[in-house]
Amino acid sequence: MSAPPAASAATITNALTIDVEDYFQVSAFAPYIARGDWDLRECRVEHNVQRILELLDRHRVHATFFTLGWIAQRYPALVRSIVAAGHELASHGYGHERASDLSKAAFSDDIGRAKGLLEDLSGQEVKGYRAPSFSIGVGNLWAFDCLAAAGYRYSSSIYPIQHDHYGMPDAPRFAHYVREGLLEVPVTTLRMLKRNLPASGGGYFRLLPYGVSRWMFRRVNDSDKQAAVFYFHPWEIDSEQPRIAGIDRKTRFRHYVNIDRNFAKLEQLLGDFSWGRMDRIFLNRDANEVCVG
Template sequence: MTKPGTNGKGIVNALTIDVEDYFQVSALAPHFPKDVWNDTPCRVEKNVHRILEMLHEHGATGTFFTLGWIAERYPKLVRQIVAEGHELASHGYGHQRASDQTPEAFLADITLAKVVLEDISGCLVQGYRAPSFSVGASNPWAHDCIETAGYAYSSSVYPVKHDHYGVPDAPRFTYPVGQGLLEIPITTVRRFGRNWPVGGGGYFRLLPYSLSAWGIDKVNHEDRKPAIFYFHPWEIDPGQPVVREASAKTRFRHYVNLERTEARLNRLLQDFAWGRMDEVFLQAAKQSV
């Protein structure tokens, strides 16, 4: 496969990393309540350092949607992300699903996260992604809160059908959700009357690499749009503790093919051109006005 960034068509996709530790994943929340987070050994710093090395090796940049809780504990890591040319964005403060909060609590969480990230990094934070893509039909007020908090874009909607998230009938590509806010959904391909996920996460680990690459290539060349891909630092960490008390379904989803993810990501970085969300989407939006 020819890298789209060098095939004469100039398509650069957006690479995104949701910076959270393994024990902060929504599916493992019953086993790691917030009052034990401070006493749980973190692995995120080492994993993010490895990701930064990978991106440097491939000459790629990306957007790091970072928890405020993580930023407060690893401020040097946050500054390193920015110093190496990547975009710093918000994943909220405490990794609580937007759909599980009141509008007031949600606004307070995402406002605090923005303040923390900007104070530590010294740069403007324009993007937000809700934990577990938890913005949808049940909480239409969430976009109003995101705009009120001062963000320029959200990447909180996944237009697929899933048992924990998803808005299958949402637009597949960037759309306005307020006076000054854009929603930038995770990438899907449209086949057989439905949207199919090709934007990363557990699907990238579970399914063959060729399916993700095929889908991204289809979006680039059939839809003539940049794709968005996401993953987590814990997904390149097969040595993380196994939570055996979790359900079989949760264990499968969380641990499947962790040992293969880093090699697949290296292949993805080689096969496609990657950049930051703000440069891929916000600059394009401004140019189209």
């Protein structure tokens, strides 16, 4: 891989990403909420995305919204308001099924359907894809063949950590070409004690004190000289969301921990770093970089 130009936290623009799905669609709830019941649930994504759009506008930040086809189909005005505000519309697949649970044909259908739907609604090319629950790893690298064939130009689907639900700890930590014309941009980890620690958002950001997250992003910018990739979900700022009954303790903790404080933490994060869209940060790279995997 070619050496990145020298830079620091003051000059590096980090990628801000939002996975647009509702609280009842998270993979950890799949054993408790039947897919066929999604339409019966109170939908809160429109209101929560509106709050996010206001937050970003206040900080004059553009972000990338990895949007579920299922959501886009039901809330076309939501998609249009994301695009109208200058953000990048990207794909989170259609039905929030883990890539690792699908056949190659079913995965191709899902990512093609989402791309077509989002492009029809927005009138713009959809370049980016993020797999639900970072579900691309050593067991299904064929997914990159499908993404390249469907015309995606980058993916942000690998989490280079050890985790019980996802992860590919030996994957490169930063952007790398995985197929001709297809860049993989892993979400951010911190390299410490010969291990990669999760540093990019979601439940870890809610769990850790804000100062720890800020320190980790600074390390990535200052020591690794790389842009960080941060992610969160609309339901992670919604302390009023309906509680799902009967779930196991670990799932309950991971989903609800510190949701009531998260919006204020995001305000701080947006103020402390420079943020931008995935496509603008990563798609102008040297096309001769080494292809891995």
